[in-house]
Amino acid sequence: MSLNDRKVQILQAIINDYIETAEPVGSRTIAKKYNLGISSATIRNEMSDLEEMGFIMQPHASSGRIPSDLGYRLYVDHLMQKRELSFDEQKYLQSVISRDISQIDYLMEETAKIISALTSYTTFISEPVGQRARIKQIRLLPLDMTSVLLVIVTEDNFMKNHVIKMGTVPDEDTIFEISMYLNRAFQGCALQQIDQTILSILQLELGEYKGLLKPILNALKSTMEAAEKVQLHMSGTKNILAFPEFSDISKAKSLFQTLEEKDVLTSMLEESKCNDLQILIGSENTVQSMKDCSVITATYKLSDDTRGTIGIVGPTRMDYSQVISVLNGMVKNIEKVFKNLTDNNKDG
Amino acid sequence: MSLNDRKVQILQAIINDYIETAEPVGSRTIAKKYNLGISSATIRNEMSDLEEMGFIMQPHASSGRIPSDLGYRLYVDHLMQKRELSFDEQKYLQSVISRDISQIDYLMEETAKIISALTSYTTFISEPVGQRARIKQIRLLPLDMTSVLLVIVTEDNFMKNHVIKMGTVPDEDTIFEISMYLNRAFQGCALQQIDQTILSILQLELGEYKGLLKPILNALKSTMEAAEKVQLHMSGTKNILAFPEFSDISKAKSLFQTLEEKDVLTSMLEESKCNDLQILIGSENTVQSMKDCSVITATYKLSDDTRGTIGIVGPTRMDYSQVISVLNGMVKNIEKVFKNLTDNNKDG
DNA sequence: AATTAGCACTCGTGCTAAGTGAGTGCTAAC
DNA sequence: GTTAGCACTCACTTAGCACGAGTGCTAATT
Structure with a gap:
């Protein structure tokens, strides 16, 4: 047969x-x-x-x-027939460009919203992540009478600020000096490379401000941890309730449960990161509560090793062709937005 | 009668x-x-x-x-009888302390999770907000070969970093000088106070780097906008599906719809900010989709004018007494956590 | 040999009727 | 003022039945 x-x-x-x-x-x-x-x-x-x-x-x-x-x-x-986006869809998709996208989390939030609105499926997206392990800049700034501000930036521009309370705050010039010490000592370092030798030298250099060392190390640790943790944005969870396959409340509930566990979603996105486009249908999913769902993921690349992933969850009976064209469109779009962003800032 | x-x-x-x-x-x-x-x-x-x-x-x-x-x-x-928290509840509630809470968003996220787990209702919480309108610090730092980093901090320590791409990046000392100009020019300013006079002086001072002015102003604007926008964290939306009053999918859906609109929730929290504890029962709610729900909000105060609010949404048939004691417990807890955080950092 | 018309059969769905039980309101007795 | 008793209401369940969409099989047709 x-x-x-x-x-x-x-x-x-x-x-x-x-x-x-x-x-x-x-x-x-x-x-x-x-x-x-x-x-x-x-x-x-x-x-x-x-x-x-x-x-x-x-x-x-x-x-x-x-x-x-x-x-x-x-x-x-x-x-499956490849489906071209309609003019309206294309326009709506690009509306993410026209807003203020200098803040990455806002861009992600908007992107997720637009995709879930266009497809009516649940959308989640991970922020672009690349070479985070190494410290690019570490700087100390005066903040107010009782505290200083520590700014840490990793190689791929992930950054985090930390407020450090102090009994007495050194004057502007001293802070600048300490800042330079720190930067020289830690620049290019991975967290694991910071050993006792570096620390003792630093402690010596810090002199009367050696008390700073402990909070600085804490800040470094927490920054590195946060850098490892990929930020995830989600939209359109409620859409699930509109599909007849989830009219059984208990099914909907168990899917919601999974969608609330960001770790699960993050690792799903991580796994699909090497593929441009990945489609997992029903039982092909490893997560139990998604055995009735299909998950389509697309990866966007800002540079060779700076990537993020967009994922869509819906019933296996989803409009694959539409979802794929929307995802492809959005990936192109995001990549363009980031390129524009870079170019624009060069002018300004 | x-x-x-x-x-x-x-x-x-x-x-x-x-x-x-x-x-x-x-x-x-x-x-x-x-x-x-x-x-x-x-x-x-x-x-x-x-x-x-x-x-x-x-x-x-x-x-x-x-x-x-x-x-x-x-x-x-x-x-209603006032209900004391059980030992286990108390312990669970305090588990938020024992984790790393130096990052405010993580603390918020955890707090929401714990409350929704304890009460089985949906929980949302707004980050502490105080005097944001004025600039406390604005600093420029070198970042890499093609860009500099602008750090803006408002009076209540809300902060945001901005990457500014440049053709050629000035040397370390020049950046420091520009940074000091900027700080002197903008410190204590509200966004509205920045007028043409300040700008022309600044432009003069910046000299060959006057191209920086435009991106800096953009950064200021976006920071102020972000500062106005209160960050909201939510947990336990799926719990809604467990209550028989929402076994009607369409009711659940319209509530989910509302819960996805952060603006609505934010303004609800804002309104209740003057009360320590506010209870809105069913029809007392202004939002249509919540006419079958009760909303209980509690306000935590980190200082006289730095406050945030925790809210709980559930069916009108909720365990008011438990919710109130959990909320009160958590408010005390958060206030304690912040107090500890401050003290600890003073030591270190 | 492939296609099709026809027919018996299956099974979910919707409708009706009858029965059940939890609950009320009313009345008369205590 | 309180209570027992009774008639009544109404949601919910169950069984029975008709309907229709759909299948599989067989025999006729191409």
Whole structure:
């Protein structure tokens, strides 16, 4: 039994119809709606074959057929038509550019919102991460009467500020000097490289301000930890409730549960980071509560090793073709935004 | 018809039972479960009165009674027993201390998680905000070959860093000088106070680096905008699905919709900021989708004018007494954490 | 040999009717 | 004023039935 042309047409019809209606598709529906030039009886025979081959299944005897995960897989890999974005979609997608995007978290938040609005699926996105391990700059600044401000920047411009309370704050020039010491001592360092030798030298150099060393080390540690932790933004979780496959509250609940565990999502995004586009259909997902969902992820690259990932979660019966074109569009868009941002700032 | 002692006892019994079971409470249930020493017939008569007075109502004829918003109001204002936290609850609540809390957003995130876990309601919390309008420090630092880093700090230590791309980056000493100019020019300023006079002087002082002025002004603007926008953290949205009052998917959906609109929540928290504790029951809420919910908010104060608010959303049938004690406990806790943080840093 | 028409059969869905039980309101007796 | 008793209401459950969408099989047709 071979997967001939007609079987493929029928499978395609079933998938298209099911994506649209969420109802099991019967042979008569296909005969009437899609002009394949064959009768429902013939379609029935073919469907029986398709079921035997594992591409479709019956929710219960004497009901229509729905695509299986394998069916969707075939569809995604070989049948799916590439869909161009409409003008309106394109325009809406690009609206993220026109806002103030100098703040990365805002850009991420907006991006997630736009994608979830366009696709009506749940969207999550990770901030771009690259070479964070090494310290690029570490600077001390005066803040007020009782505290100084420590600014730490890693190689890929991840940065974090720390307020350090002190009994008495040194004067402007002394702070500048200490700042220079610190920068010389730590620049280019990974956290692990900071050993006792460096610390003793530094302690000596700091002189009467050696009390600063402890809070500075704490700040370094917490910055490095935060740098490891990829920031995640999410939007459109409520959309899940609109799909009939989640009208069973308990199913919705367990998916929500998973979506609240950012670690799970982060590691999902991490895993897919090497692929430009990754599609996991139903049972292909490792997370139990997503066995009824498909997850599509796309990776955007700001440089060779600075990347982030956008992910979409929806029922397996999702509009793969639309999602993929939206994701591709958005990836191009983000990359462009960052490029523009860089160029603009060079002018200003 | 007066609200005598017996009526109050019956009302209390109805509310307690309904909070526990979520089922309309009948006269026989009360007679059997709560030993009030009167028969179900008497209770029926009293209930009839209570209904006439507006404290309870029937979902449909010949069903048991449920408390009305007015009933809950009476309960909350006069009947409710203050509940002490159990040892375990107290311990769990304080577990937020033992983690690394030097980063405010992490602390907020954890706090929301703990409260939603303890109460099983949805929790949202706003970061402490005080006098943000004025600039406390504005500093320029070298970053790398093509860019400098601008650090802006407002009066209440809200801070934001901005990367400014430049064709050629001045040397360390020049940057320091520019940094000092800037700081002198803008320290103590509100954004609105920056006028043309200041700008022309600055432009003169910046000399060949006057190109910096535009990005600096942009950075100032975006910082001030971000400072106005209160950061909000949320946890436990999925809990909503566990309550029978939201087993109707469409109700759950509209509540989710509201919870995704951070502006709405932010303004709710803002409004309640003057009260230590505020309880809005059902129809007392202005937001339409929350007319079936109660919202309890508690305000924590880090100083006279630096405050944040914790809010809890749940069905009107919520365990008011538990929620209030958890919120009070957490407010004390947060205030303590911040106090400790300050003291610790003074030592180190 | 492939296709199709026809038919029996399956099974979810929607409707109705009857029965059940929790709860009320009213009345008359205590 | 309190209570027992009773009629009544109404949501909820269950069974039975008809309907229709859909299948699989078989025999006729191309």
